[in-house]
Amino acid sequence: MARDEWEQLKTEALKKQSAHMQLNHLVPEGGGGGNGKGAWGDLKVSQTDLAAVGKAAHELFENFGLYSDHARISSMKAAGGLESEGFALGAALDHVAEHWVDQVQTLLDACAHISNHLRFTKNQHAADDTYIAGTLSSISVLDEGFDHRKGD
Template sequence: MAWDEWEELKAQAADRQPTRTRLNQYPADQGGDGTQGDLVVGHKDLEAVGKAAHDLYDDFTAYSGHARVASEAAAGGLKGEGFALGSALEHVTERWTEQTRTLLDACAHISNHLRRTEIRHASDDAHIHGVVSSIAVLDEGFDTRKGT
């Protein structure tokens, strides 16, 4: 491409509608309860995300393993016959394995984090219940001393 052609293409691009960044958000004029920006997630929502991450982990482990084994066998066969494609396929298989590990690690992290979050919230709920219950017992003691 010649320099003049490059300059012409740049000028044509500048004449077109400029690209703008647009942030997606909930439009303020569409109602709502005035709590814009609050994130509310229920136990069922977290459970569904955790289950999906766990299922993806299990399924992808099995299916990616089949693909890896088949690709390694094909790469070995091609290399053994002297085809350069064998080395290329071997390289792709190595990258596939690395990317698979990354995805599986992410799925495990999500699933485990949500499981720990659920356990932690249950523990917090039990603690809060204990504190509130002890306050109620304390209040009863004051009410009893007052004679009410």
């Protein structure tokens, strides 16, 4: 590659790069791209929303586990029947049923992770609130001590 060609490619790359959005900093002057909605944008989530997500993940975990097992058992019975009759399709269906188990377990693990993470986060925030409240009340006790010394 010739030096001129290399310089041209670098220049083109720089032009393309300047057109991309950068997400690693806040826009100066309090902007955030929120179209006048403030630096923090308009994304909000309530405890009710999080509870609904956790509940849905828990229900999917319970119900999908049950129903997917019915599908797996039916598929394995059909695979066994096809194999006993000499159909090669039986082995293929058995193979699919085995992989189905892995996929179901992956989905169930993800649902459990979502539900558990939301529960953990809620408990952790409650613990953080308690810690902060304790720290702030300790500061007020210290302030009283300083006020008391001023009075002497």
